[in-house]
Amino acid sequence: MIDDTAWSGGHGGVGDYFALLKPRVMSLVIFTALVGIVLAPGGIHPVLAATALLCIAIGAGASGALNMWYDADIDRVMSRTRNRPIPAGRVTGDEALAFGLTLSGFSVLVLGLLVNWFAAAFLAFTIFFYVVIYTMWLKRSTPQNIVIGGAAGAFPPVVGWAAVTGSVSLEPLVLFLIIFMWTPPHFWALALFKSGDYEAANVPMMPVVAGERSTRTQILAYSLVLAPIGVLPWIMGFAGLAYGLVSAALGVAFVIFAYRVWAMRKGDAARKAAVRLFSFSILYLFLLFAMLLGEHLLIALISGPAR
Known part of the structure; x- marks a missing residue:
């Protein structure tokens, strides 16, 4: 759970905000979502496909930023995460929270307006699942955190498929x-x-x-x-x-x-x-x-x- 020390610092650069997006995780999300888009029947205009992929990527990055906002206290303790932007003091908790919420809303809204609202709703649920169900609840409460919470990382190809078809099969x-x-x-x-x-x-x-x-x-x-x-x-x-x-x-x-x-x-x-x-x-x-x-x-x- 976040604490007061997570809110000190700030003045991060572009690289720090990019790090908040968890780019390595985002790359996997983009790749699996792309497979869902390409395999889906019926086809989709390349511009809409690129828009859908971008929105899914931004939504994944927003989830990462919100995860880092909430987990700043434990990130500070763990050796592999203590140099992340918030525990290192380069970005404040307020900044990370605003960044994550803005990107979340943007990704869902653009996906709904330009592609379809079913895929947008699925993306919104994915962000909610990762941030609220996994990060805020499961991660600190049960050793089954990864088993149940892993669903969030498994949704991108389904969202990609839904972007093309407006449904799930x-x-x-x-x-x-x-x-x-x-x-x-x-x-x-x-x-x-x-x-x-x-x-x-x-x-x-x-x-x-x-x-x-x-x-x-x-x-x-x-x-x-x-x-x-x-x-x-x-x-x-x-x-x-x-x-x-x-x-x-x-x-x-x-x-x-x-x-x-x-x-x-x-x-x-x-x-x-x-x-x-x-x-x-x-x-x-x-x-x-x-x-x-x-x-x-x-x-x-x-x-x-x-x-």
Whole structure:
């Protein structure tokens, strides 16, 4: 929860406000939302597609700014976050709050006016879910924070799909499910080698509350479930054979990395196994969505323009 010290300082530069947007997280949001837009049936004018993507990106950045506003107290404690703009004193809490709220309203309003209001409402719900449900409630109250809160990071391809179609169908929900099931092993791997930070900040991440052994077991369990879910786009027919083969191979690799985390339970080897899983998990998600995007664009190129 924010405290008075989070409101001191200020006079941040452009780079500090850009950092408030969590650009690394935003890049993943943009990429997965783009896949949702491209895969959606019916097509959309390129200008409207770019507008939708920009609004989704701004909405994600607004969520990041509001998250940093509320979490300034724990960001100050954790080694990986203490140099963020608010705890470092380069941006005040007031400034971050105003910045996040302004961007939130702008992104939702523009998406609704220029694209469609269903997608805008979905984006508004995504921002609300991340800021209120995850940041303000779940993060500090339950070790299941990442499991439930991970839904916020899984919504972008659904919002992208809704921007094109004005509705939601089974296909974007499968994309949602892939990201949703990927989130716990991804973040718990990070938490394993950063557990001291979370403990110092009083954040009930799984390794702090349930212990490392339980966390490693749950990482393996989620990975075993994630692997076949990653193949679902091919099984359901909205991805091709190339995607099916790559996703199956990546799923097996993910399980192997997770098994090594489970098997190596102590010392430096255990830490390295968690770091490797965390790094591979990023590559895993990127390659899955890159394959979906690449296959679709290749088919469109081969087929030529519609007549």
